[in-house]
């Protein structure tokens with residue numbers, strides 16, 4: 049009989065504990081165990097980016113990471129982007145630029161874009177396209193997503209990036225099941 | 226006429242009208258929930274006592290089910306219910322009207338749960354409800370199915386070949402009105418006009434080619450999902466992502482043999498559909514599981530199942546022959562369109578036939594359409610279903626004729642363009658349409674006027690292509706209710722799934738009438754018991770028809786409010802006028818009230834004000850688009866890059882220009898994927914071998930340039946604001962556009978889609 053594992057993590061800035069089976073993905077953990085359904089599932093095999101979250105300094109496809117792997121780590125999901133003071137500039141830009149149609153890809157794009165701009169606030173169009181190539185959107189043709197990221201990048205103050213964020217790397221961790 | 230790309234929020238894009246709200250770019254009402262992760266999509270629903278389901282699917286493309294043994298699965302701890310085809314209510318052999326096409330209920334039932342035969346790999350044969358997902362999946366492994374495997378029919382050619390295995394033994398095909406048995410051909414119809422032979426005889430130049438397209442998928446990022454609860458009073462509640470709650474209700478009720486009103490469909494947010502979320506899949510299955518275990522049951526489809534058992538849009542062949550006189554005037558056109566419908570009849574070949582020659586004025590035409598059953602998933606609508614296929618053929622032939630005549634590509638199209646009064650080949654006479662305006666705008670566009678350097682770096686070859694596309698758009702039924710709040714805002718209740726910003730564009734049309742800001746109308750999409758019958762979000766009808774219903778409801782609200790103002794001022798309501806959001810006394814300019822001021826006085830003038838607008842529109846006004854692409858081909862690898870892309874479209878009236886542009890960009894990009902990469906790879910046994918997003922290669926950010934849009938407004942004479950459908954037209958031209966650009970680049974006319982690197986390499990080798 050497989051037993052649940054006790055995991056301690058920091059989720060969107062708050063200390064969080066949960067019990068999870070060792071076979072449950074981080075995506076399933078977030079959605080089914082913790083109840084944060086903002087992170088979406090599009091494929092469950094690492095090919096759409098709808099489930100993108102940040103774990104410490106890396107962004108990962110949460111469907112490729114196990115829930116038990118975030119023990120002692122910091123996890124940021126789309127629910128952690130806004131603060132009581134307001135929306136993250138990327139959230140605001142996505143609204144203003146009409147960067148979402150159905151919106152299912154939006155949480156993944158927001159988390160991935162934030163990681164890029166935290167690290168490279170002045171990323172150009174090609175860099176943005178390169179960084180976001182792991183996130184699929186079937187509705188928008190990407191044009192308005194790229195523009196929103198460019199807009200925030202252009203107006204951002206470089207000082208915003210913290211040391212940890214500045215080393216954020218594109219997609220690694222997820223061991224394929 | 227041309228909407229600039231990015232005016233500031235709140236500024237009209239078109240100086241030619243005086244609308245206050247229409248043409249501005251407010252933030253969509255549902256946007257905040259969607260950027261913060263709060264919006265509840267189908268998979269996000271949680272209910273007390275929820276059981277988790279899983280579906281066992283056929284590993285074979287074509288097989289007889291001899292026996293299903295579920296006994297071991299039933300005994301597994303944590304399993305609540307197991308069902309097979311035998312548990313499904315026996316559906317009638319009748320058709321239900323879904324708004325966009327009809328569905329035979331027996332086949333619809335077999336499609337969601339097979340009884341004695343599977344017609345495609347991935348077809349459901351059993352389902353389980355259990356305490357959790359893991360247990361449900363484990364139970365599937367304990368179900369034993371004995372199949373007698375039959376040879377698979379993989380495409381229209383195989384299906385029509387002599388001696389082909391007959392997939393549906395009960396199928397009676399209709400061959401131009403004649404009944405045929407023992408066939409895979411469900412339907413052959415013909416539209417004929419004028420004298421075709423005469424037309425071709427008079428022609429100085431006739432070009433004829435056959436085109437072939439692979440099967441492709443809609444590719445929405447959210448997999449299908451369904452949660453159902455069947456309660457003891459024989460009522461079923463379903464939570465799902467669907468393009469139409471009422472269409473889902475009708476299908477579910479039909480399959481379950483219940484009256485429509487016994488089924489309540491609660492539409493949750495939807496993660497894309499493009500036509501593929503009009504049919505139901507897991508909904509009736511979850512309901513039958515729920516009846517058996519007396520709990521709500523949730524079914525989530527995985528991506529592999531989405532590819533293998535939903536969608537797709539058909540592969541098939543399109544043969545087009547066009548004849549012109551010495552000056553280039555089209556005299557005759559003939560088309561033969563054959564689409565695979567998948568495991569059950571019902572491909573969009575009828576729609577393809579309506580679109581094939583719709584861009585042109587041709588006096589003599591004949592169009593043959595064939596709906597052909599194959600061992601693939603039952604095809605579903607995909608954005609302008611059928612139009613992309615036929616545009617690939619027609620626009621390829623048109624491009625070739627223009628070249629052979631030495632005529633400019635746009636001038637040749639303009640000379641033959643359909644316009645107001647032209648008869649579409651299948652019958653209808655066009656009202657005011659905008660194909661000529663699109664062509665003129667294309668000719669004037671910065672893209673078309675720019676010079677393309679034909680030689681790229683490292684021996685790469687560049688080319689430019691252009692093509693037209695058409696979609697007829699539909700009208701149908703919508704209901705909208707508007708209630709005035711005493712703080713001067715309004716609540717708008719509608720039944721149209723919001724798949725990409727339609728709450729905003731519907732609310733804006735109401736706000737325009739009421740003379741209040743878009744933000745002051747709060748739109749909400751509700752379940753099938755909370756609004757009148759509303760057809761699917763499909764056919765590019767939502768902004769048009771539901772917008773029309775919102776317009777009507779808002780007009781009724783205004784007339785009730787006039788009565789209220791009259792009461793306050795003690796005059797006749799005829800003496801009250803309403804303009805720019807202000808009610809005023811015609812004969813005393815001093816007496817006036819804004820909408821907001823009057824709303825505050827509802828309680829003293831007779832109580833709440835609400836009104837319903839209801840429409841059933843037969844026509845919608847066709848939409849045209851012209852696309853221009855610059856491509857660069859790498860002769861070393863056969864890879865094609867899109868360097869620049871412009872989409873020009875007549876939208877009638879852009880209610881929210883950002884979402885209009887978004888529809889055009891999204892449709893264009895789906896078409897680019899279709900042109901260059903996407904296809905179902907079927908092995909000898911009819912099994913899809915690329916059923917993941919890794920191997921079914923949809924365009925990513927890195928594959929694309931920005932998509933330039935030129936939005937034209939040739940108002941639709943039959944809509945109060947001039948709206949035409951927008952969403953579907955943009956997927957019609959891209960495959961042809963890319964093919965024409967490839968020809969310009971490498972001198973080969975591609976007549977098979979996708980134009981993937983291997984195919985390009987083969988063509989280049991053949992040229993040498």
Ligand code: FES
Nearest residue numbers: 090092094097111
């Ligand atoms: S769900 Fe698609 S990458 Fe994780």
Ligand code: FES
Nearest residue numbers: 149150153185187
């Ligand atoms: S907005 Fe629908 S998938 Fe991106």
